[in-house]
Amino acid sequence: MAVSFNIFRPRYINPILLAVLRPLSKVAAILVGRGFRKWWQSLPAKKRELFIQHLLRNKYKYLGGSALLGTASYTYYEDHVVPTPLTGRRRFMVFTSDQLHTVSRHTYAEEISQYAHLLMPENHPMVSVVKRVGNRLLQANKNIPQLYTKYWTVTLIDDPTVNCFVLPSGDIVMFRGMMDLLENDDQVAAVVAHEMSHAVLEHASEQLSRGYLLDVLILLPLAVIWAFIPSDGLALVTQWFLNQVVKVLLHLPYSRSLEEEADSVGLQLAAKACFDVREASAFWGKMSVLDKIREKSGGSPPEDAAWLSTHPSNIERQEKIDAQMEEAISIRNFCQCPQLEERDPRQMVKILQKQLTITSSSS
Numbered sequence: 001m002a003v004s005f006n007i008f009r010p011r012y013i014n015p016i017l018l019a020v021l022r023p024l025s026k027v028a029a030i031l032v033g034r035g036f037r038k039w040w041q042s043l044p045a046k047k048r049e050l051f052i053q054h055l056l057r058n059k060y061k062y063l064g065g066s067a068l069l070g071t072a073s074y075t076y077y078e079d080h081v082v083p084t085p086l087t088g089r090r091r092f093m094v095f096t097s098d099q100l101h102t103v104s105r106h107t108y109a110e111e112i113s114q115y116a117h118l119l120m121p122e123n124h125p126m127v128s129v130v131k132r133v134g135n136r137l138l139q140a141n142k143n144i145p146q147l148y149t150k151y152w153t154v155t156l157i158d159d160p161t162v163n164c165f166v167l168p169s170g171d172i173v174m175f176r177g178m179m180d181l182l183e184n185d186d187q188v189a190a191v192v193a194h195e196m197s198h199a200v201l202e203h204a205s206e207q208l209s210r211g212y213l214l215d216v217l218i219l220l221p222l223a224v225i226w227a228f229i230p231s232d233g234l235a236l237v238t239q240w241f242l243n244q245v246v247k248v249l250l251h252l253p254y255s256r257s258l259e260e261e262a263d264s265v266g267l268q269l270a271a272k273a274c275f276d277v278r279e280a281s282a283f284w285g286k287m288s289v290l291d292k293i294r295e296k297s298g299g300s301p302p303e304d305a306a307w308l309s310t311h312p313s314n315i316e317r318q319e320k321i322d323a324q325m326e327e328a329i330s331i332r333n334f335c336q337c338p339q340l341e342e343r344d345p346r347q348m349v350k351i352l353q354k355q356l357t358i359t360s361s362s363s
């Protein structure tokens with residue numbers, strides 16, 4: 001719980017500048033590609049022949065230039081591959097969370113202004129719960145620099161949306177809809193620790209960096225599409241198709257892998273703070289039973305469940321968390337936390353299903 005500090009790293013890019021450059025570079029690639037096509041189409045056959053001959057004569061020059069550019073780009077990429085705090089996973093980063101701090105504070109102010117009339121007062125019991133849990137997590141994990149160097153804030157919004165998110169600056173925003181689903185401090189800890197992990201692991205900077213990299217990589221195919229596909233309409237359809245492929249093959253599995261990483265680190269943070277880590281599993285179990293009830297009644301997931309839609313399926317999460325439970329409990333034991341009471345998992349499921357039947361029939 002200290003004021004965030006800045007690390008001077010001159011090789012990182014300014015995120016605001018990038019926000020302007022990203023769409024501009026795409027437009028430029030489209031214009032260059034389309035311009036080439038129009039120019040080629042208007043060229044007489046003789047001049048086309050001359051152009052091809054020029055290319056063939058200078059092919060080594062062009063190939064050499066491309067190879068040089070390729071090597072320089074690869075060196076730049078390699079230079080920006082750094083290990084993730086805590087997990088050591090190597091990833092491409094062009095800016096740091098510190099750089100995102102200002103942007104993030106601005107985003108926070110914007111988000112909060114939408115809900116200005118719904119902010120829960122400081123003395124609201126829900127605010128106290130999240131603060132209490134958050135402080136316990138921070139105290140127990142103060143050996144993690146990325147955690148204690150942030151100035152954490154907690155904001156509760158009196159809205160039924162099932163959501164909770166954190167900004168790179170350390171601002172945690174929790175909605176009443178999510179709080180209503182959490183039965184005890186241990187479950188609140190599971191959600192808050194997950195969100196804190198996103199901030200500690202600098203997932204926002206990583207996602208932006210990766211988006212930037214993919215944007216650069218897509219510039220060439222984009223220019224090629226607009227240069228070689230004979231009509232604007234077809235080029236537009238192809239571009240849309242390319243975007244969908246990138247989304248399904250690259251963005252979705254990747255964002256899910258970040259969620260799993262945050263779940264895993266979150267479980268460790270909660271274990272170190274002596275929370276009952278089994279409640280994380282119980283919470284996801286409950287969420288997946290809720291999914292089934294919703295499916296049975298022919299309903300689709302609520303549209304406002306933003307926190308859930310970008311995440312892996314609830315049952316999958318529970319399974320992954322269960323697989324790490326033994327390790328989490330051994331962290332608790334290592335930290336000399338009070339022993340957990342024995343529980344019969346089958347009994348738990350029965351209680352849970354009964355509770356949910358009551359909840360769903362009464363709502």
Ligand SMILES: [Zn+2]
Nearest residue numbers: 194198259262
């Ligand atoms: Zn998440």
